[in-house]
Amino acid sequence: MSSQALYQPPEIPESDPVAIKAAAMDTRVTPMMAQYVEIKAANPDCLLFYRMGDFYELFFDDAEIASRALGIVLTKRGKHQGHDIPMCGVPIDRADDYLQRLIGLGHRVAVCEQMEDPAEAKKRGAKSVVRRDVVRLVTPGTITEERLLDPGRPNFFLAVARRRVSETEWRYGLAAVDISTGHFALSETDGPGLPAEIARFEPREILLPDSIQDDAELAAFWRETRASITPLSRDGLDPASAERRLKDYFGVATLDSFGSFDRAAISAAGSALFYIEKTQIGSRPVLNPPTRGQSGSALAIDAATRANLELTRTLSGERAGSLLAAIDCTVTPGGARLLAERLAGPLTGADAIRDRHDAVSFLVENNVLREGVRRILKRSPDLARALSRLGLGRGGPRDLACVRDGLFAARDLGALLAQTELPREFADAAEVLGALPTAIADRLAAALADELPLLRRDGGFVRPSYDPNLDELRELQQDSRRFIAALQSRYATETGCRTLRVKHNHMIGYYVEVPQNVGEDLLKEPWKATFVHRQTMAGAMRFSTVELGELESKIASASDRALRIELGLFDTMAGELVGLSAEIASGAEAMAVVDVTAGLAELAVQLDWVRPIIDDGLAFDIKGGRHPVVEAALKRDGQSFIANDSNLSGIDGGHILLITGPNMGGKSTYLRQNALIVVLAQMGAFVPAKQAHIGIVDRLFSRVGAADDLARGRSTFMVEMVETAAILNQATARSLVILDEIGRGTATFDGLSIAWAAIEHLHEANRCRALFATHFHELTALADRLERIENATLKVTEWNNEVVFLHEVVPGAADRSYGLQVARLAGLPPAVVERARTILTELERTDRESPKQALLDDLPLFAVPVRPPSTAVERDALREALGDIDPDQMTPREALEALYRLKSEA
Template identity: 60%
Template sequence: MSELLDADLPDGPSKPAPPAAAAPTPMMAQYIEIKAANPDCLLFYRMGDFYELFFEDAAVAAQALGIQLTKRGKHLGEDIPMAGVPVANADDYLRRLISLGHRVAVCEQIEDPAEAKKRGAKSVVKRDVVRLVTPGTITEEALLEPGRVNALVALARLGPAGPAAEFALAWTDLSTGSFETGSSDLARLGADLARLDPSEIVMADPVFADPEVAAALGRFRAIARPEPASLFDGATAGERVARFFGVATLDGFGDFPRAELSAAAALLAYLGKTQLAARPALSRPRRHEPGAVMLIDAATRASLELTRTTSGRTAGSLLSVIDRTLTGAGARLLAARLAAPLTDTAAIAERQGAVARLHGDGGLRTALRAGLKSFPDIERAVGRLALGRGGPRDLGCLREALSRGRLLADILGKAGDLPAETAEGLAALLALPETLAAELDRLLADDLPLLAREGGLVAAGAIPQLDEARALADDTRRVIAALQARYAQETGLRSLKIRHNNVLGYFVEVPEAQGPGLMGREDGTRFTHRQTLASAMRFSTLELSELETRIAGAGAEALRLELDAFAHLSALAVAQAEPLKAGAAAVAALDVAAGLAELASAEDWSRPSVDDSLAFRIEGGRHPVVEAALRASGSSQRFVSNDCDLSPPAGASRAKGRGAAGDAGAIWLLTGPNMGGKSTFLRQNALIAVLAQIGAFVPAKHAHIGVVDRLFSRVGASDDLAEGRSTFMVEMVETAAILNQAGPRALVILDEIGRGTATYDGLSIAFASAEHLHEANRCRALFATHFHEMTVLATRMKRVRNATMRVKEWEGEVIFLHEVVPGVADRSYGIQVARLAGLPAVVVERARTILNDLERSERGEKRGVALDELPLFSALAAAPAPTPAPPPARTDPLRPAIDALDPDTMTPREALEALYRLKGLARDGVI
């Protein structure tokens, strides 16, 4: 009804049209003023049961949402475009707009239309923006994925731009109230953001404009938002954070570097800017110590498909395979752990202990999982209630959680030896004041509405005054029917009806012919004439008017009492936010442990040994995703397990301290055919390391993992057209990151380095990269290659070992055995793979002919010359060219060339140059 009060609605056909240059109507002037204060947002302007958008916003929304674009009135002589969405379905439209990168300012009526009417019939209802909806600040259940953290990140920089600048991050999931900080630097910024996978990033304007920061952000720059530098003022940051949490000093929170405080204060300021009067129930900030988690950059995460496949889907990722959780909070915790594997062996062992306890007791695990199934999402329910966006069903979540928490506590009490964090969290949940649980049980109805304003959230009998008001409101039909029957009997008019509309309210209606009889009765003053229609006359009575007043008042009173009850329960819940969230965290940890135990039991996974050594020994390792895919497809093929040992060679230093002098892991050079399983083998070992360090069991018979502090993967080919990078350039950028950053505790997997350029260029790059990994990085590495010349490194570098994928040839066919064995492949079987891929038979046969000629040619290394001399494709059916006659006998120059070499004094570079000289002699026909 509020739009009926807006002054720009036409009063009737006789009202003249305003001149083209007329001032905007009061309502449109209000809209323009509010829009001017929020220029970077689509403005959802509340008008009755719709959110309306005008001008350019309307055109943008109509196109994005596929809704009709209409018009309403004129402004400066032009039609005003308009589009609208129903308030009841606003969440669906908001989700689509946010997913497209838009921000939305929600403008609500902040005044009762009746109050506006007191100022004059044409007064405009007061409106104002109550929140800004951005990708990182959404809290509505319909807009969020239950199992995904929705992170908002603030990025701060202290000091001038450049490599020495100090960076820090603060991040929160507003829907759960988590609040964390950590330090970073330019080199690892991309990896830190990849771990958090934020929905939105805010940073100061100068930082946003810095090209070095833009490069470090990579794909995350698309979701970054510049904000005034004043939000990141480090001088006042500590004071602002303390003020938000209502403390005099932050000493009790821990020791936070200045850069982290700057990021935290900026994050709080941005939340204040977007949430306006609503104050989120954030937990006290928790600091992440540097080096506490395995660092995994964005390229490696994409390559390993940890949480999403390269196509962006969750299905087919490692997360989808290991997720056996039963609650939303558990799913989010598992995803967070997978994104940030630990480096602290004690913490890893504690997580493993919880999994092992439930793995060894199937009955306990089954009982716990039955209690956990569909456990309510307390974290997000409390978050919505704190922001004033909760509903009765959020309170219902808390009621159910408290009840089921007692059940879980009973089960755990009988077990008696689960991790302390789980027991303490559940104890906090159960130690809540009885007031909350008792009030929830007493006041809440069994069947709860979605919104408090719908009524029906309070149980019958809980509030006597509410029961009375409800009785009158609910009995309206019966009371009206009884009154109608009495009037009909008293007047003798059986056709008399009592009806209702929004204009007259309740009224008595009789046929037009019988109306005068009512008016002419001796007691006619009892019926007061209200309206005459073509076929009926309408009357009111004093009794009917009084009843209408009581009915309307009863409905309003009932709603008021219910809203008061909702506010009371919400306040009780928000006051206990911390213990509620502690309990939710305990349930999530229990869910993750039980899910991983169920996974290990079902898939025959084993508990790995994780310590501070540089060991990396896996027996019978398997790729969890590929194995699951084989099983899901119904294939009879069994996944072939393989061993991998990248531990330091026997006799190397075994000092316990990290990075001990002289201690370094091994490098495997893996050769073998395409389709033989090299990439699968590389990835499965990296995934086993990740699983081990999140505290899970692993798909192997046995695994001994020395903590990996950084994981690098360069597997697969792709380009980056948006940045103007070719496939080879992307490969080199990622390889450079590995060679510049990997240390002794890193694990590196590399596949086909150098394949995107000329053969000699690629071989040289691959050769030099392997040398650098061995001599400078000194890391554990798997290096797959088709450059068989590289296998000579195993004879010259003590930590390099050759391995190959076994194949078997049978009647001209190649059979891939997918087994990794020591040794070197003699060929790549590329033509056989091409045939399997479906290349035309004539192309495959032509390729065989070319390959045979190249292998026979004395100048086979000069690929370009040899190919120029081969017959044309059209000569395929012709007989092969005769084998060239052998050259005349001459003195063998090989012996003196070899005698001139002294392997004991040569550097790796000199040895490589000598090798090329010998190959040059062969190429030129000298030997």
């Protein structure tokens, strides 16, 4: 049921006047409900939180959706067209909790507040409705409330735009905005790089123009993404209007001071600002000027690789057990967010990476300074998010205190760093910290009380003696309370009623309450002239007096005037901070940089990690490499990790290490640890190894593990092939490729042939550094035929008829996989294991009598096409011959013969 259709009158016979009258009465709506429908019609794609007193109420479809999502009671309010109007509500003071749950489920919420006091509405007439309006739209990418955000994770929304560069190619611009911190980053990429670039930001929400959302080639990607998709119309996205919006927002005449931006990036930035204006409705978040990441400046890691390597969360979606959780030694929320950003987007510039390593080395070698830095940082709250809430008008007294404490910590940190010569990254941070306007922190310390309320409307957050006028009003309030106590005592003495009490409620104000038998006496002379009867309750009576009325007026006036003074002081202080937002935001960023660096230094010292050598060559030489997450887990259990070397270095192309060995031997761990070492090295961290020399990796690909995609009709093997295709089509000579068990999801000969061809393609076409684990032992013969392929295996031994996995990688090839031993360890029935052993013995005997290895040894090698594609239309005999072949109807022998036949015709 849509809001537009809620009040369509029912169809009734024109000849039935009784029905006409009944229908007319039934379709009449209260002024309040008419207001609701009007506001809901303007926000049809949101759940409407409609403020009514101390509750946000929802009606009709919104109520039914919210009651199911939140598990709250669905009630009703009146009728429409003969049907009950569904209703549910949430209390104002718990609204954040409910918002968090709704946003987590992908809903958008329009928050509709009362824009005036109900008393003002009554002045317009008894039936007048309190003015209400939507003050903000709450979406996954635009939340700012502290309780709704993960303190250690950025909360980006991403706007996407594009421009055509050729008949078949597009250039994409992305604008990533976190309004909770003011972070505003622009980037550009081509079509193939779009998924990896989006995965780097891990946005909560993506804004898409219709043209991009409707693109058939991208439809599957938008369906798969975890982010909430918000469609945008085509209007207002052209670069000219987007550039004007950027200039107006930041108050500049030109964008040159921000850098050089692609037209698609400018369009995306304009879309992001348009969306902020739409959702914040009059509030203006404090945004940093947009920064531009150079194309290719970050290590490209697609979503599948991120998931396989469990960089920021495990495959089950948990942070615990991920690489981020294992390396996070930061002590501030800003530092935790920056660490997550650096892990998500490692650098590809050797100089910038070395600058980060210099800073980490500096603190590794200076234990006293590192401890002092971390001690100061632990005092710093979330400066960036507190400043953002103040800028949006949603801040409270505790946000002022956050900024105060953050500025004090920044001042102390700057003073500490100024005492010594610093590496470049630290020197830049120290310069920013030294220039911070910390005098305002002293004023905040003088103004704010020790105990602060959550909301500014509660008052009481200004320190006594800060403002003389405020002190005077507070003293008046306190005197009034003493006078009430004295008045109660006098009334009790005069009436002889020791249980007489002076109380207060919002309905009748201050009143005298006595037991009913005493109240009957107060209705008579001589008391009736003093005590005016107001209410009779069960067992009690309430009265008012002239003195109480005068006192109530005085107290109310003093309280209102005191609160107005406090709110005025709050606005002054918040406005001053917002005016200094650029400097304070820079200070928050500098503190985050120091925190990340100090945390990585602490990690290196605690875990004995080393500084890697980074250059622009094709080296990949790891000595004693370890898996950081697995090592941490083993250490908790009192076990040690078996370190292993890896050398994929090459001059004219990367080497491929072909790894065979037993199940459970540690192949997957070995593959992943080398990929994680690259990520750590290029994000600026030390690495878990004895030595590491890594030539810059431009793209990282990982195909490890098996999973199906039933929702899209994809088998495990299909998912494997899709991911493998992406690798073979995109990997360059500078890439690192991690492949595990390619081809195992289909028939033996099919899988073996695919794995064989994939290795040859990596060697001859991609020419990249790669680790390729397999159980197809026949592939080890490739090491004798391809110069950059080497064999390695995981050592295993048998002792007392038990298999022992040594987890040590050594040169050579495995002769078996010990699958039966692993099956027995897993608990398969002994009869099944024994029967499998009998079958395996027979299969091995058959293979020895008619081996397939000789056939594979005679296969010609993969040939890289060198001729450019011809534009002329000519007869292609080879293609015609291929067109006559139906591989699905051929046996492996027939396929091999066809391949030789085609070879002879080529």
